[in-house]
Amino acid sequence: MHTTPIDITGEIQIRRHDAESVTAWMADGTCRHHPTDVFFPSDGAGVERARAICARCPIAERCLDYALENRIEHGVWGGASERARRRMLRDRNGRTVPLAS
Numbered sequence: 001m002h003t004t005p006i007d008i009t010g011e012i013q014i015r016r017h018d019a020e021s022v023t024a025w026m027a028d029g030t031c032r033h034h035p036t037d038v039f040f041p042s043d044g045a046g047v048e049r050a051r052a053i054c055a056r057c058p059i060a061e062r063c064l065d066y067a068l069e070n071r072i073e074h075g076v077w078g079g080a081s082e083r084a085r086r087r088m089l090r091d092r093n094g095r096t097v098p099l100a101s
């Protein structure tokens with residue numbers, strides 16, 4: 001009986017490509033010109049600073065969708081703070097939804 005070897009390396013490469021294509025849009029974000037910690041503020045002034053940067057971002061809508069779909073808890077994404085995203089999810093679903101499990 002002849003058996004075909006399983007191409008484990010090929011499978012891994014395909015999975016890596018899929019993961020990269022899911023987040024490839026992030027390379028176009030305005031935040032690439034700023035330190036990462038700007039988008040993980042510790043106070044309201046920091047949130048406003050990050051939101052001002054997001055307001056000039058060409059992919060803000062996609063960024064926000066990604067954060068909502070993946071229930072990302074921390075940071076400012078798509079111009080929305082954690083609190084704002086939690087409110088959006090609540091409004092969308094008619095109930096409170098935890099951002100992270």
Ligand code: SF4
Pocket residue numbers: 026028029030031032039053054055057058059060061063064076077078079
């Ligand atoms: S919306 Fe804000 S956090 Fe998202 S990619 Fe643009 S600048 Fe970065």
